[in-house]
Amino acid sequence: MKGMSVNIIELAPANENLLEAAARILLEAFAPSGSREWQTVKACRHEVTQCARPEYLCLGALIGNELAGWIGFRPAYGEYTWELHPLAVAPDREGMGIGRALVLEGERRLVDSGAGGVVLGSDDESGRTSLAGSDLAGPDLFDHIRSIRNIRRHPYEFYQKLGYRIVGVIPDANGPGKPDILMWKRLVR
């Protein structure tokens, strides 16, 4: 991974310092997206605590002793399809392959436990794709999806590079013209 040694570990409830670092990364990583969900450290700590529950899968990427990013997965349709939620890389560690490494390692572990797919929702709350502000409630919904354009580095393209497909949208998920983009990937052994 671009000359760096990155160690991917499971984040457990006992890793208090790492969980605190994960909350900070969540806050910083989602600030530019206009996320309504993770605007305070308190909300981020709550999310991290949920993700680190033993029945979920929560992984962190370490560079030395420093947490550079983390990812959560939870069962969504029984134990067959899991939801990826959330994924956050520290802003000063972006573009180094850490996001890709976290997703792929999570998928590898899920396949080993018998899972067959991963689903995720990637919000567009600040006009980062051509879907924002479009009339997605009308008859042209699937045309809009087919001709999606990335305007300001929305992560849907990151996921496409890893094999995820757009399988739908929730048109006004976050308010009028602020959709959630739904993506899915089949896991193969």
Ligand SMILES: CC(C)(COP(=O)(O)OP(=O)(O)OC[C@H]1O[C@@H](n2cnc3c(N)ncnc32)[C@H](O)[C@@H]1OP(=O)(O)O)[C@@H](O)C(=O)NCCC(=O)NCCS
């Ligand atoms: C999106 C995010 C997880 C990507 O992590 P990263 O470590 O920077 O990504 P990687 O370095 O592993 O990139 C893998 C590939 O995806 C591409 N990519 C990464 N982010 C991208 C984006 N926002 N838009 C388009 N392509 C992107 C990279 O250029 C790279 O492409 P390449 O293989 O052709 O070189 C990270 O930028 C982040 O945490 N963003 C803020 C939070 C967020 O949006 N999380 C996901 C919400 S669903």
